Amino acid sequence: MLSSDFANLASEAQRMLDFGADWLHMDIMALCPKSYNWCSSYRESKKTHSVMLQILAYLDCHLMVTNPLDYVEPLGKAGASGFTFHVEVSKVMPIVDFVDNWQELVEKIKSKGMKPGVALKPGTPIEEVYPLLEGHNPVEMVLVMTVEPGFGGQKFMLETMDKVRALRKKYPSLDIEVDGGLGPSTIDAAASAGANCIVAGSSMFGAPEPAQVIKLLRKSVEEAQQ
Numbered sequence: 001m002l003s004s005d006f007a008n009l010a011s012e013a014q015r016m017l018d019f020g021a022d023w024l025h026m027d028i029m030a031l032c033p034k035s036y037n038w039c040s041s042y043r044e045s046k047k048t049h050s051v052m053l054q055i056l057a058y059l060d061c062h063l064m065v066t067n068p069l070d071y072v073e074p075l076g077k078a079g080a081s082g083f084t085f086h087v088e089v090s091k092v093m094p095i096v097d098f099v100d101n102w103q104e105l106v107e108k109i110k111s112k113g114m115k116p117g118v119a120l121k122p123g124t125p126i127e128e129v130y131p132l133l134e135g136h137n138p139v140e141m142v143l144v145m146t147v148e149p150g151f152g153g154q155k156f157m158l159e160t161m162d163k164v165r166a167l168r169k170k171y172p173s174l175d176i177e178v179d180g181g182l183g184p185s186t187i188d189a190a191a192s193a194g195a196n197c198i199v200a201g202s203s204m205f206g207a208p209e210p211a212q213v214i215k216l217l218r219k220s221v222e223e224a225q226q
């Protein structure tokens, strides 16, 4: 949704669902560069925001915030479906008993009926998310960022596919999401590495025929899974 027309968020969301998107990906940012556009829409335009959350669709929320725990309650109430927080919060926050408490965070996310996920930036080694995939309260999705988080329209970082491959090898049935620079020219690299959830921003909203783009992305993932 970061690539959509912010003045028409609800109709843009519906347009993408009509074209065949399975999920709506909502970027919720606090500290990333250029995040003010989405943040201001998110915070200031409460009315539009709640209209979006009323649409019956899977709302995949990517929390680029340092205090994910504070967002669990409000997003759960608002109707979010997926809640993906960043593994790097354990480094930027001094609270960092987070590393010990991530299970509590995951439990809270689940208790609000949301699917817990963990995201990592391009420079973060994949090994950092492994502890969150073990134990009795594991996350259910890993989001491998394929651009630096912050804004749409960036170039897909092919080198991040090593992380997707490693993750897929270790966790054959895990949901692995990729986000940033995904479109017809990069989908095969992501799908063949093992990604099965594809976030497409500017390649969708800027496409003359978004339905065709979705079909192509889906086909590439399905073929790679066979």
Ligand SMILES: O=C(CO)[C@@H](O)[C@H](O)COP(=O)(O)O
Binding pocket: 002, 003, 025, 027, 062, 147, 148, 149, 150, 151, 152, 153, 154, 179, 180, 181, 182, 199, 200, 201, 202, 203
């Ligand atoms: O989270 C982000 C950027 O922080 C992404 O969701 C991008 O917004 C995807 O946009 P494109 O790279 O597909 O244009």
